[in-house]
Amino acid sequence: MRVTINGSPREVPDGTTVAQAVRILTSATTGVAVAVNDEVVTRGSWDTTALGDSDRVEVLTAVQGG
């Protein structure tokens, strides 16, 4: 299936979880937050939340600013 991770389209296997999507970008699990289709997925749910076709995944962290 096709999902979007941080704005880039990606082909991922069916059943890919949020945790697996995050690991494509980083091995970090702290200091990182995820939204799928503009809803926050809490860290405790990453392993049990499966992505669906055309989901938009945003993986954010803190950067210099403000």
Add this chain to the structure above:
Amino acid sequence: MDDLIIAGEKFSSRLIMGTGGAPSLEVLDQALAASGTELTTVAMRRLDPSARGSVLDVLRGRGIKVLPNTAGCFTAGEAVLTARLAREALGTNWVKLEVIADERTLLPDPIETFDAAERLVADGFVVLPYIGDDPALARRLEQAGCAAVMPLGAPIGSGLGIRNPHNIELIVEAAGVPVILDAGIGTASDAALAMELGCDAVLLATAVTRAQRPDLMAAAMRGAVQAGRLARQAGRIPRRRYAEASSPMTP
């Protein structure tokens, strides 16, 4: 100097720092150390796998509390989502709420800001909204449950100082929550003036991070905030039109 208290939490420094504009994390680290700050803002952005080092490591190393902001948001909806992501990523329910109206001025949008503030307060956040120097809006945000108000001195990054000291005084007079002068500070005298006007704290970034010597300017800001606070507490003499002799006029 007396403590700054925001939402029941004490800070012995009244200088809140931003992290934007620093040429490197090393320069930022030195500037933060020189500033003596205990509370510092960060922005939330898409994770960049190629990025090396993290601003969070710098703050953690200095024992500085992190204050996530919603910089870059143009709508209440974006700001609420960003605040929730920051809470999840950073484990804090504090947020500097920043909803800007346009990229040219970066002025805060009062309607979207108020809408987001109400939603975030209801969701259990400690909300510190960045606003124009508008006493009416400051009062409404306090009534809505915000933990502080953060009026601007001048547009972000402009270094123009405090363009409307009268309005800042009006906000201070009416406020029951801390007033934090945010944005527009260019040099130390601007920060001192903010404190002399009665602000409880000053938030600045660019004035330090883009100074030729960030660590030196950070030390200057630290001293200015302290001096301004003391002067405010001391109570300045009235301004007079003519001289008033301080020595006896008779021989």
